[in-house]
């Protein structure tokens with residue numbers, strides 16, 4: 350059923366502008382690369398002005414190509430409504446801002462994406478919002494950190510870099526019992542393999558720059574939730590602040606989404622094979638991939654997720670930064686860079702940062718022949 354949604358949900362079926370009949374129809378989605386919409390008379394303009402959330406007035410608000418992605422994502426996540434943003438970070442920032450006022454308190458997973466932590470902890474401090482970073486794998490620690498002012502629990506499961514898993518169902522139930530809103534970043538599993546709204550989470554956020562776009566050629570982000578929450582975000586964070594997706598950005602994302610259900614199982618299978626290889630390798634101290642049977646997170650992960658993606662990390666036994674950097678430089682198929690979720694294999698060594706544990710290496714397993722990648726990996730590990 351999800352496969353049909355990926356291909357067709359939100360499709361724009363009639364396009365009167367070009368006079369297509371019901372017999373002939375372009376198969377690709379129309380790209381409405383327009384900044385504004387005009388009206389036959391002032392009365393129609395007035396009507397649109399009075400209800401900008403639901404009308405086509407100006408592309409800083411709504412645009413049909415953008416709405417296609419929103420409807421497709423909402424259908425996949427089982428949410429009433431979605432809003433597409435110019436980036437994942439914009440969707441995250443708008444969702445967080447929509448939940449808090451001066452004096453409020455945020456509980457943020459210490460494993461969350463860097464910029465989600467920055468918005469909650471550093472940026473919002475200027476406006477009198479406080480944050481506590483908490484290990485969200487530990488339900489008791491989360492409950493103990495709740496204060497009378499806590500309005501939001503921000504989660505990301507699996508978490509960035511080490512891919513630890515949080516119990517989204519238990520955490521959302523806990524939050525609900527205190528009247529606290531929950532946001533979960535679902536970028537890793539994608540809407541195909543995990544649906545946090547169904548586990549009780551209030552707002553789901555995605556970076557569409559990863560698997561939804563899927564071809565490393567577009568940046569975008571999405572927030573999904575109830576009609577009420579998304580309309581509030583539309584009116585109070587999206588329209589006034591203006592992190593607007595370009596229609597062509599949206600067009601690329603809807604095109605990428607049509608093949609998500611074909612690409613993702615390949616990434617998943619290939620990642621499992623790489624994990625098998627790494628688990629048996631003498632230079633490797635730890636493998637982080639929650640959907641692998643040897644992962645300590647496997648049981649919880651399999652309860653919440655239907656599969657995994659191509660992103661994994663592992664720790665090598667040495668902590669010698671120079672040695673790790675020299676080895677990573679020797680990759681010939683994995684390309685060195687940030688981000689993930691495209692067709693290509695990538696490596697990001699934690700040793701690229703000046704501080705922190707240099708022994709962690711993150712891999713994105715792309716759509717190349719897995720055997721080639723394993724040989725590349727084996728050659729590089731032999732240098733350590």
Ligand SMILES: *Cc1c(COP(=O)(O)O)cnc(C)c1O
Pocket residue numbers: 436437438439462505509534536537555556557558559568569570688
């Ligand atoms: C990349 C990423 C983001 C940020 O998305 P952008 O589209 O780069 O702004 C947020 N969360 C996770 C888990 C990510 O991997």
